[in-house]
Amino acid sequence: MSANETPQTSATYDSAFLRACRREPVPHTPVWFMRQAGRSLPEYRKVREGIPMLESCMRPELVTEITLQPVRRHNVDAAIYYSDIVVPLKAIGIDLEIKPGVGPVVDRPIRTRADLAQLRDLTPEDVSYVTEAIGLLTRELGATPLIGFAGAPFTLASYLIEGGPSRSYENAKAMMYGDPELWADLLDRLADITAAFLKVQIEAGASAVQLFDSWVGSLAPADYRRSVMPASAKVFEAVAGYGVPRIHFGVGTGELLNLMGEAGADVVGVDWRVPLDEAVRRVGPGKALQGNLDPTVLFTTPEIVEAKTREVLDAAAGLEGHVFNLGHGVMPSTDPDALTRLVDYVHTRTAR
Numbered sequence: 001m002s003a004n005e006t007p008q009t010s011a012t013y014d015s016a017f018l019r020a021c022r023r024e025p026v027p028h029t030p031v032w033f034m035r036q037a038g039r040s041l042p043e044y045r046k047v048r049e050g051i052p053m054l055e056s057c058m059r060p061e062l063v064t065e066i067t068l069q070p071v072r073r074h075n076v077d078a079a080i081y082y083s084d085i086v087v088p089l090k091a092i093g094i095d096l097e098i099k100p101g102v103g104p105v106v107d108r109p110i111r112t113r114a115d116l117a118q119l120r121d122l123t124p125e126d127v128s129y130v131t132e133a134i135g136l137l138t139r140e141l142g143a144t145p146l147i148g149f150a151g152a153p154f155t156l157a158s159y160l161i162e163g164g165p166s167r168s169y170e171n172a173k174a175m176m177y178g179d180p181e182l183w184a185d186l187l188d189r190l191a192d193i194t195a196a197f198l199k200v201q202i203e204a205g206a207s208a209v210q211l212f213d214s215w216v217g218s219l220a221p222a223d224y225r226r227s228v229m230p231a232s233a234k235v236f237e238a239v240a241g242y243g244v245p246r247i248h249f250g251v252g253t254g255e256l257l258n259l260m261g262e263a264g265a266d267v268v269g270v271d272w273r274v275p276l277d278e279a280v281r282r283v284g285p286g287k288a289l290q291g292n293l294d295p296t297v298l299f300t301t302p303e304i305v306e307a308k309t310r311e312v313l314d315a316a317a318g319l320e321g322h323v324f325n326l327g328h329g330v331m332p333s334t335d336p337d338a339l340t341r342l343v344d345y346v347h348t349r350t351a352r
């Protein structure tokens with residue numbers, strides 16, 4: 001399937017978001033927020049009442065409603081498919097749950113070669129609810145593009161090996177340093193699962209994809225290059241033929257931005273630690289950038305939000321393509337009105 005054969009309309013193809021990803025001229029800088037769906041919205045908390053997180057991801061009508069909520073409310077330039085990075089792992093039978101206030105918890109962590117047997121390939125039938133939900137969504141969204149996503153191999157491996165969220169990733173990194181063969185096999189399998197999951201989303205109608213390499217900033221560049229980049233690069237390569245923009249995001253990745261540029265994405269997400277005019281030098285030419293307002297700025301006054309937003313936009317002035325976002329996800333206690341105002345400010349300020 002090539003770019004013009006993907007199930008999206010030409011209005012979607014010409015949206016500000018997809019144009020910015022392709023580094024084409026835009027009518028205004030497009031904006032969306034990581035974690036724009038979720039606990040910051042009262043309407044989300046209401047529809048999720050009594051439904052466990054992972055179960056909510058398997059109900060197409062609910063997924064559609066939750067994905068659309070921030071689009072209706074904030075006038076963002078893209079929707080992000082409501083799901084979680086552990087959904088494909090659950091779908092192939094890994095025993096895990098998402099504990100409220102904690103995150104993903106895995107019943108039997110992967111620590112030995114025998115444990116690898118828990119992983120099998122993902123088929124579209126394993127996630128038929130994703131295909132169904134994206135079908136519903138693309139009809140509702142009209143010209144607004146839908147971003148599909150998946151967790152990157154390192155970030156998924158960190159949950160599988162640690163058994164849950166971690167600050168230091170000691171078990172994951174011990175496997176990476178101590179048993180490089182097992183580590184490489186695990187990441188390679190996760191790359192195949194991730195690629196298969198992204199393909200399902202693109203074939204169902206997602207018009208861009210983001211790989212969340214959220215925790216990769218814990219690695220030194222040489223270790224990232226040797227032990228992690230091949231798996232992330234395999235994922236990008238596997239979906240290159242569709243012609244949909246591929247976004248690569250991580251936190252604390254200042255020292256890795258050049259390598260993330262090399263890994264193959266079209267758009268590199270930057271957290272708030274590196275200004276975009278410096279990030280573009282590190283990433284190198286031929287990529288759009290996404291970011292990078294510190295999400296905690298939204299807890300200040302509207303005047304300070306505007307001043308800090310201007311700093312981001314000024315730093316982005318020389319970029320070939322810029323997608324405005326936060327440097328990481330929306331924090332659950334964020335005032336949703338602050339997000340609506342922020343979208344409006346970026347649109348007005350950058351209107352050409």
Ligand code: CP3
Nearest residue numbers: 034035036037038082083084085100101102103212214329
């Ligand atoms: O709007 C969107 O961005 C789409 C939804 C989305 C969710 N998870 C829904 C969710 C996305 C893109 C994710 C990705 C995700 N999940 C990542 C990568 C993004 C990042 O933050 O770097 C990671 C690391 C996870 C794993 C995960 N899932 C964590 C750490 C948590 C938070 C646990 C908590 O309760 O604080 C989750 C749960 C989760 N995923 C929630 C949502 C809306 C909250 C659970 C709830 O509402 O009950």
